[in-house]
Amino acid sequence: MSGPVTEGLRLDEAVDLGYAVAARVASDTGVRLLAIKGPILAQQALRSPAPSVDIDVLVEPDGFDRLRARLEEVGWHDGGDYDTPGIVPIHSVNHRHPSWPCELDVHHWFPGFLADPGEVFDVLWERRTPAVLARVELSAPDPVAHAALAALHYLRDSATTWGQTKAEDLAARVATWDEQRLEDLGRLAADTGASESLAPFLRRVGAPVVASTRRLAISPDDWQMRAEAQTRAVLPWLVELGRLPWYRRPRFVVSALWMSDRHFQQSQAQEQATSGSRRAVLAARLRRLRRGWRALPAAWADYRRLSGRDRDAS
Protein backbone atom coordinates (compact mmCIF):
# COMPACT_ATOMS: atom_id res chain seq x y z
CA MET A 1 0.00 0.00 0.00
CA SER A 2 1.33 3.44 -0.90
CA GLY A 3 1.26 6.18 1.72
CA PRO A 4 0.60 9.88 1.35
CA VAL A 5 3.01 11.59 -1.02
CA THR A 6 3.61 15.14 -2.12
CA GLU A 7 3.43 15.31 -5.88
CA GLY A 8 2.05 17.50 -8.61
CA LEU A 9 -1.37 18.96 -8.08
CA ARG A 10 -3.71 18.91 -11.03
CA LEU A 11 -5.21 22.24 -11.99
CA ASP A 12 -8.80 21.25 -11.19
CA GLU A 13 -7.74 20.03 -7.76
CA ALA A 14 -5.58 23.06 -7.09
CA VAL A 15 -8.30 25.59 -7.85
CA ASP A 16 -10.83 24.12 -5.42
CA LEU A 17 -8.20 23.58 -2.73
CA GLY A 18 -6.78 27.05 -3.30
CA TYR A 19 -10.11 28.69 -2.55
CA ALA A 20 -10.17 26.80 0.74
CA VAL A 21 -6.62 27.93 1.53
CA ALA A 22 -7.47 31.55 0.80
CA ALA A 23 -10.55 31.36 3.00
CA ARG A 24 -8.50 29.92 5.86
CA VAL A 25 -5.84 32.61 5.50
CA ALA A 26 -8.60 35.21 5.67
CA SER A 27 -10.14 33.58 8.71
CA ASP A 28 -6.76 33.35 10.46
CA THR A 29 -6.09 37.03 9.83
CA GLY A 30 -9.59 38.27 10.58
CA VAL A 31 -10.13 39.56 7.05
CA ARG A 32 -13.49 39.30 5.34
CA LEU A 33 -13.12 37.41 2.05
CA LEU A 34 -15.56 36.50 -0.69
CA ALA A 35 -14.80 33.66 -3.10
CA ILE A 36 -15.66 34.93 -6.56
CA LYS A 37 -15.86 33.69 -10.14
CA GLY A 38 -14.74 30.22 -11.26
CA PRO A 39 -16.40 27.18 -9.72
CA ILE A 40 -18.69 29.25 -7.50
CA LEU A 41 -20.34 30.80 -10.56
CA ALA A 42 -20.95 27.30 -11.88
CA GLN A 43 -22.42 26.18 -8.54
CA GLN A 44 -24.80 29.14 -8.68
CA ALA A 45 -25.84 28.19 -12.25
CA LEU A 46 -24.43 31.47 -13.57
CA ARG A 47 -22.21 29.62 -16.02
CA SER A 48 -21.70 26.09 -17.24
CA PRO A 49 -19.25 23.92 -15.31
CA ALA A 50 -15.85 24.43 -16.89
CA PRO A 51 -12.25 24.19 -15.73
CA SER A 52 -10.98 27.29 -13.98
CA VAL A 53 -7.38 28.36 -14.28
CA ASP A 54 -6.99 30.47 -11.17
CA ILE A 55 -8.41 31.32 -7.78
CA ASP A 56 -10.18 34.66 -7.43
CA VAL A 57 -11.10 36.26 -4.16
CA LEU A 58 -12.35 39.70 -3.17
CA VAL A 59 -11.27 40.99 0.21
CA GLU A 60 -12.21 44.01 2.27
CA PRO A 61 -9.77 46.78 1.27
CA ASP A 62 -8.71 47.43 4.87
CA GLY A 63 -7.59 43.82 5.25
CA PHE A 64 -5.83 43.54 1.91
CA ASP A 65 -2.26 44.03 3.19
CA ARG A 66 -2.81 41.83 6.23
CA LEU A 67 -4.07 38.96 4.11
CA ARG A 68 -1.23 39.31 1.62
CA ALA A 69 1.37 39.29 4.38
CA ARG A 70 -0.01 36.01 5.69
CA LEU A 71 -0.06 34.54 2.17
CA GLU A 72 3.63 35.38 1.88
CA GLU A 73 4.31 33.61 5.18
CA VAL A 74 2.77 30.38 3.92
CA GLY A 75 4.59 30.39 0.59
CA TRP A 76 2.20 32.23 -1.74
CA HIS A 77 4.41 34.99 -3.09
CA ASP A 78 3.35 38.07 -4.98
CA GLY A 79 4.57 37.43 -8.51
CA GLY A 80 2.73 40.16 -10.38
CA ASP A 81 4.11 42.89 -12.60
CA TYR A 82 2.43 46.13 -11.60
CA ASP A 83 4.68 48.63 -13.38
CA THR A 84 2.83 48.34 -16.67
CA PRO A 85 0.11 50.98 -16.79
CA GLY A 86 -3.55 50.01 -16.89
CA ILE A 87 -6.56 51.95 -18.13
CA VAL A 88 -8.37 51.29 -14.85
CA PRO A 89 -6.44 51.33 -11.56
CA ILE A 90 -4.81 48.12 -10.35
CA HIS A 91 -7.53 46.04 -8.77
CA SER A 92 -5.81 42.78 -7.88
CA VAL A 93 -2.48 41.17 -7.15
CA ASN A 94 -1.32 37.73 -8.22
CA HIS A 95 0.18 35.38 -5.68
CA ARG A 96 1.92 32.21 -6.79
CA HIS A 97 3.18 29.15 -4.96
CA PRO A 98 5.92 26.94 -6.42
CA SER A 99 3.94 23.76 -5.71
CA TRP A 100 0.65 25.00 -7.10
CA PRO A 101 -0.23 25.18 -10.82
CA CYS A 102 -2.56 28.18 -10.50
CA GLU A 103 -2.42 31.78 -9.39
CA LEU A 104 -4.32 33.25 -6.48
CA ASP A 105 -5.74 36.61 -7.57
CA VAL A 106 -6.56 38.79 -4.60
CA HIS A 107 -8.87 41.66 -5.51
CA HIS A 108 -9.31 44.65 -3.25
CA TRP A 109 -11.96 46.10 -5.58
CA PHE A 110 -13.70 44.92 -8.68
CA PRO A 111 -13.63 47.11 -11.79
CA GLY A 112 -17.06 48.41 -12.73
CA PHE A 113 -18.28 48.77 -9.16
CA LEU A 114 -17.41 52.45 -9.13
CA ALA A 115 -18.48 53.42 -5.60
CA ASP A 116 -15.94 53.43 -2.78
CA PRO A 117 -14.41 49.90 -2.70
CA GLY A 118 -14.94 49.57 1.06
CA GLU A 119 -18.61 50.49 0.74
CA VAL A 120 -19.03 48.11 -2.20
CA PHE A 121 -17.45 45.30 -0.22
CA ASP A 122 -19.84 45.96 2.67
CA VAL A 123 -22.80 45.72 0.29
CA LEU A 124 -21.55 42.45 -1.19
CA TRP A 125 -20.65 41.05 2.23
CA GLU A 126 -24.08 41.85 3.59
CA ARG A 127 -25.52 39.66 0.84
CA ARG A 128 -23.01 36.83 1.16
CA THR A 129 -24.07 33.23 0.87
CA PRO A 130 -22.28 30.03 1.86
CA ALA A 131 -20.61 27.87 -0.76
CA VAL A 132 -18.55 24.71 -0.39
CA LEU A 133 -15.31 23.91 -2.19
CA ALA A 134 -12.92 21.13 -1.21
CA ARG A 135 -15.29 20.28 1.70
CA VAL A 136 -14.74 23.72 3.20
CA GLU A 137 -17.49 26.28 3.66
CA LEU A 138 -16.67 29.68 2.19
CA SER A 139 -18.49 32.96 1.80
CA ALA A 140 -19.44 34.00 -1.71
CA PRO A 141 -21.57 36.80 -3.16
CA ASP A 142 -25.19 35.76 -3.46
CA PRO A 143 -26.29 34.90 -7.03
CA VAL A 144 -27.64 38.40 -7.71
CA ALA A 145 -24.42 40.13 -6.62
CA HIS A 146 -22.32 37.45 -8.29
CA ALA A 147 -24.19 37.91 -11.56
CA ALA A 148 -23.44 41.64 -11.39
CA LEU A 149 -19.77 40.96 -10.70
CA ALA A 150 -19.48 38.41 -13.48
CA ALA A 151 -21.25 40.71 -15.92
CA LEU A 152 -18.78 43.47 -15.12
CA HIS A 153 -15.94 41.04 -15.66
CA TYR A 154 -17.24 40.22 -19.14
CA LEU A 155 -18.29 43.78 -20.02
CA ARG A 156 -14.75 44.93 -19.30
CA ASP A 157 -13.80 43.02 -22.45
CA SER A 158 -17.00 43.70 -24.35
CA ALA A 159 -15.06 44.55 -27.50
CA THR A 160 -13.77 40.98 -27.66
CA THR A 161 -15.56 37.88 -28.85
CA TRP A 162 -14.77 36.25 -25.52
CA GLY A 163 -16.39 39.07 -23.56
CA GLN A 164 -19.45 39.16 -25.80
CA THR A 165 -19.95 35.39 -25.69
CA LYS A 166 -19.60 35.16 -21.93
CA ALA A 167 -21.85 38.17 -21.31
CA GLU A 168 -24.52 36.75 -23.57
CA ASP A 169 -24.39 33.33 -21.89
CA LEU A 170 -24.79 34.97 -18.48
CA ALA A 171 -27.53 37.28 -19.74
CA ALA A 172 -29.51 34.34 -21.11
CA ARG A 173 -29.46 32.77 -17.63
CA VAL A 174 -30.30 35.96 -15.72
CA ALA A 175 -33.09 36.92 -18.12
CA THR A 176 -35.09 33.95 -16.82
CA TRP A 177 -35.18 35.39 -13.28
CA ASP A 178 -38.47 36.68 -11.89
CA GLU A 179 -39.25 40.38 -11.74
CA GLN A 180 -38.43 40.71 -8.05
CA ARG A 181 -34.94 39.32 -8.55
CA LEU A 182 -34.29 41.52 -11.56
CA GLU A 183 -35.35 44.57 -9.53
CA ASP A 184 -32.94 43.46 -6.84
CA LEU A 185 -30.19 43.33 -9.46
CA GLY A 186 -30.97 46.89 -10.56
CA ARG A 187 -30.94 48.13 -6.95
CA LEU A 188 -27.66 46.36 -6.26
CA ALA A 189 -26.09 48.07 -9.27
CA ALA A 190 -27.28 51.44 -7.95
CA ASP A 191 -25.97 50.64 -4.49
CA THR A 192 -22.48 49.82 -5.76
CA GLY A 193 -22.02 52.62 -8.28
CA ALA A 194 -22.47 50.21 -11.16
CA SER A 195 -25.70 51.48 -12.72
CA GLU A 196 -23.90 52.99 -15.67
CA SER A 197 -21.22 50.35 -16.11
CA LEU A 198 -23.78 47.54 -15.92
CA ALA A 199 -26.44 49.34 -17.96
CA PRO A 200 -26.00 47.31 -21.17
CA PHE A 201 -26.37 44.09 -19.20
CA LEU A 202 -29.30 45.35 -17.12
CA ARG A 203 -31.18 46.40 -20.25
CA ARG A 204 -30.41 43.11 -21.95
CA VAL A 205 -31.89 41.04 -19.10
CA GLY A 206 -34.86 43.33 -18.44
CA ALA A 207 -33.64 44.71 -15.09
CA PRO A 208 -34.25 48.35 -14.19
CA VAL A 209 -31.41 50.83 -14.58
CA VAL A 210 -31.67 52.87 -11.39
CA ALA A 211 -29.66 56.03 -10.72
CA SER A 212 -26.67 55.35 -8.50
CA THR A 213 -27.41 55.80 -4.82
CA ARG A 214 -23.76 56.29 -3.91
CA ARG A 215 -21.10 58.81 -4.80
CA LEU A 216 -18.72 57.39 -7.39
CA ALA A 217 -15.14 57.05 -6.18
CA ILE A 218 -13.68 55.69 -9.43
CA SER A 219 -13.86 57.43 -12.79
CA PRO A 220 -16.63 56.11 -15.07
CA ASP A 221 -14.64 57.43 -18.04
CA ASP A 222 -11.78 55.02 -17.29
CA TRP A 223 -14.26 52.17 -17.10
CA GLN A 224 -15.89 53.15 -20.41
CA MET A 225 -12.54 53.38 -22.12
CA ARG A 226 -11.49 49.97 -20.80
CA ALA A 227 -14.80 48.38 -21.79
CA GLU A 228 -14.80 49.81 -25.29
CA ALA A 229 -11.11 49.42 -26.10
CA GLN A 230 -10.49 47.21 -29.10
CA THR A 231 -6.73 46.98 -28.64
CA ARG A 232 -4.77 45.90 -25.60
CA ALA A 233 -1.02 45.95 -26.02
CA VAL A 234 -0.10 49.59 -26.51
CA LEU A 235 -3.29 51.46 -25.60
CA PRO A 236 -2.70 51.56 -21.81
CA TRP A 237 0.68 53.23 -22.42
CA LEU A 238 -0.97 55.88 -24.60
CA VAL A 239 -3.69 56.46 -22.01
CA GLU A 240 -1.14 56.85 -19.25
CA LEU A 241 0.91 59.20 -21.41
CA GLY A 242 -2.17 61.34 -21.97
CA ARG A 243 -2.82 61.53 -18.23
CA LEU A 244 0.65 62.77 -17.33
CA PRO A 245 1.64 66.44 -17.15
CA TRP A 246 3.77 67.45 -20.13
CA TYR A 247 7.03 67.64 -18.18
CA ARG A 248 6.82 63.97 -17.13
CA ARG A 249 6.04 62.65 -20.59
CA PRO A 250 9.56 62.41 -22.08
CA ARG A 251 10.81 60.27 -19.23
CA PHE A 252 7.70 58.09 -19.43
CA VAL A 253 8.19 57.53 -23.18
CA VAL A 254 11.78 56.47 -22.60
CA SER A 255 10.77 54.05 -19.85
CA ALA A 256 7.96 52.68 -22.03
CA LEU A 257 10.31 52.00 -24.91
CA TRP A 258 13.17 50.73 -22.80
CA MET A 259 11.90 49.37 -19.48
CA SER A 260 14.21 48.97 -16.53
CA ASP A 261 16.03 45.62 -16.51
CA ARG A 262 14.03 44.51 -13.48
CA HIS A 263 10.69 45.44 -15.00
CA PHE A 264 11.55 43.96 -18.37
CA GLN A 265 12.78 40.67 -16.96
CA GLN A 266 9.71 40.41 -14.77
CA SER A 267 7.43 40.90 -17.76
CA GLN A 268 9.45 38.38 -19.77
CA ALA A 269 9.37 35.88 -16.93
CA GLN A 270 5.59 36.02 -17.14
CA GLU A 271 5.72 35.34 -20.86
CA GLN A 272 8.46 32.75 -20.29
CA ALA A 273 10.06 33.89 -23.50
CA THR A 274 13.63 34.70 -22.63
CA SER A 275 16.68 32.97 -21.29
CA GLY A 276 18.80 35.08 -18.99
CA SER A 277 21.77 35.88 -21.30
CA ARG A 278 22.42 39.51 -22.25
CA ARG A 279 22.14 38.67 -25.92
CA ALA A 280 18.79 36.95 -25.42
CA VAL A 281 17.49 39.85 -23.34
CA LEU A 282 18.55 42.34 -26.00
CA ALA A 283 16.85 40.26 -28.71
CA ALA A 284 13.70 40.09 -26.61
CA ARG A 285 13.76 43.85 -26.11
CA LEU A 286 14.01 44.39 -29.87
CA ARG A 287 11.18 41.93 -30.50
CA ARG A 288 9.04 43.82 -28.00
CA LEU A 289 9.77 47.12 -29.76
CA ARG A 290 8.85 45.61 -33.14
CA ARG A 291 5.58 44.26 -31.70
CA GLY A 292 4.83 47.64 -30.19
CA TRP A 293 5.58 49.45 -33.45
CA ARG A 294 3.26 47.14 -35.37
CA ALA A 295 0.48 47.55 -32.77
CA LEU A 296 0.84 51.32 -32.54
CA PRO A 297 -1.39 52.42 -35.46
CA ALA A 298 -4.40 50.44 -34.23
CA ALA A 299 -3.81 51.51 -30.64
CA TRP A 300 -3.49 55.16 -31.68
CA ALA A 301 -6.75 54.94 -33.64
CA ASP A 302 -8.42 53.34 -30.62
CA TYR A 303 -7.06 56.03 -28.34
CA ARG A 304 -8.25 58.82 -30.65
CA ARG A 305 -11.70 57.25 -30.89
CA LEU A 306 -12.09 56.70 -27.15
CA SER A 307 -10.59 59.99 -25.97
CA GLY A 308 -12.51 61.83 -28.71
CA ARG A 309 -15.70 60.48 -27.22
CA ASP A 310 -14.73 62.05 -23.90
CA ARG A 311 -14.19 65.42 -25.56
CA ASP A 312 -17.50 65.16 -27.40
CA ALA A 313 -19.31 64.38 -24.18
CA SER A 314 -17.83 67.30 -22.23
Add this chain to the structure above:
Amino acid sequence: MTGQVRRSPDLAWVDSEDRVVLVRLDDLAAEPLVLSGSAAAVWAATDVPGTVEHLVERVAVAYDSPADVVRDEVAAFVETCVGLGILRAGDPPRRAPM
Protein backbone atom coordinates in the same frame (compact mmCIF):
# COMPACT_ATOMS: atom_id res chain seq x y z
CA MET B 1 -3.05 2.34 18.15
CA THR B 2 -6.10 2.49 20.40
CA GLY B 3 -9.28 4.52 20.36
CA GLN B 4 -11.19 6.04 17.50
CA VAL B 5 -9.53 7.20 14.31
CA ARG B 6 -11.14 10.20 12.64
CA ARG B 7 -10.32 12.71 9.97
CA SER B 8 -8.87 16.00 11.09
CA PRO B 9 -11.52 18.74 10.91
CA ASP B 10 -8.82 21.13 9.65
CA LEU B 11 -8.58 19.71 6.16
CA ALA B 12 -9.54 20.72 2.68
CA TRP B 13 -9.66 17.84 0.29
CA VAL B 14 -10.85 16.80 -3.12
CA ASP B 15 -11.19 13.36 -4.59
CA SER B 16 -11.55 11.78 -7.97
CA GLU B 17 -11.80 8.23 -9.14
CA ASP B 18 -8.22 7.31 -8.39
CA ARG B 19 -6.87 9.78 -5.88
CA VAL B 20 -7.46 12.10 -2.98
CA VAL B 21 -5.60 15.37 -2.45
CA LEU B 22 -5.51 16.95 0.99
CA VAL B 23 -4.36 20.27 2.34
CA ARG B 24 -3.86 20.83 6.06
CA LEU B 25 -5.57 24.08 6.93
CA ASP B 26 -3.89 24.17 10.34
CA ASP B 27 -0.48 24.10 8.64
CA LEU B 28 -0.82 26.05 5.41
CA ALA B 29 2.91 25.95 4.75
CA ALA B 30 2.77 22.14 4.46
CA GLU B 31 2.75 20.62 0.97
CA PRO B 32 -0.52 19.15 -0.31
CA LEU B 33 -0.68 15.39 0.18
CA VAL B 34 -1.79 12.96 -2.50
CA LEU B 35 -3.30 9.58 -1.74
CA SER B 36 -3.67 7.24 -4.65
CA GLY B 37 -4.66 3.63 -5.23
CA SER B 38 -5.11 1.65 -2.03
CA ALA B 39 -4.21 4.69 0.11
CA ALA B 40 -7.21 6.49 -1.35
CA ALA B 41 -9.34 3.45 -0.58
CA VAL B 42 -8.28 3.46 3.08
CA TRP B 43 -8.98 7.17 3.24
CA ALA B 44 -12.47 6.49 1.95
CA ALA B 45 -12.90 4.01 4.78
CA THR B 46 -12.25 6.76 7.33
CA ASP B 47 -15.43 8.65 6.41
CA VAL B 48 -16.93 7.40 9.65
CA PRO B 49 -14.79 7.43 12.82
CA GLY B 50 -13.82 3.99 14.04
CA THR B 51 -11.05 1.94 15.55
CA VAL B 52 -8.20 0.66 13.43
CA GLU B 53 -9.88 -2.72 13.55
CA HIS B 54 -13.06 -1.19 12.11
CA LEU B 55 -10.99 0.31 9.31
CA VAL B 56 -9.35 -3.03 8.65
CA GLU B 57 -12.78 -4.62 8.29
CA ARG B 58 -14.01 -1.93 5.91
CA VAL B 59 -10.89 -2.12 3.74
CA ALA B 60 -11.06 -5.93 3.72
CA VAL B 61 -14.63 -5.75 2.46
CA ALA B 62 -13.72 -3.10 -0.14
CA TYR B 63 -10.83 -5.22 -1.43
CA ASP B 64 -12.57 -8.55 -0.90
CA SER B 65 -9.54 -9.73 1.07
CA PRO B 66 -9.16 -11.43 4.44
CA ALA B 67 -8.66 -8.90 7.26
CA ASP B 68 -5.33 -10.50 8.15
CA VAL B 69 -3.97 -9.61 4.72
CA VAL B 70 -4.64 -5.88 5.02
CA ARG B 71 -4.32 -5.36 8.81
CA ASP B 72 -0.64 -4.41 8.99
CA GLU B 73 -0.78 -2.09 6.03
CA VAL B 74 -3.89 -0.30 7.23
CA ALA B 75 -2.34 0.14 10.67
CA ALA B 76 0.85 1.53 9.13
CA PHE B 77 -1.15 3.89 6.93
CA VAL B 78 -3.12 5.18 9.89
CA GLU B 79 0.03 5.73 11.90
CA THR B 80 1.58 7.71 9.04
CA CYS B 81 -1.52 9.83 8.57
CA VAL B 82 -1.78 10.55 12.28
CA GLY B 83 1.85 11.68 12.16
CA LEU B 84 1.04 13.96 9.24
CA GLY B 85 -1.94 15.42 11.06
CA ILE B 86 -4.58 14.34 8.56
CA LEU B 87 -6.04 11.68 10.84
CA ARG B 88 -6.51 11.94 14.57
CA ALA B 89 -6.47 9.01 16.97
CA GLY B 90 -7.93 8.66 20.44
CA ASP B 91 -11.36 9.15 21.86
CA PRO B 92 -12.97 12.51 21.08
CA PRO B 93 -12.89 15.05 23.91
CA ARG B 94 -15.90 14.66 26.16
CA ARG B 95 -18.34 17.50 26.45
CA ALA B 96 -18.52 19.15 29.83
CA PRO B 97 -21.79 18.41 31.63
CA MET B 98 -24.37 21.14 31.21
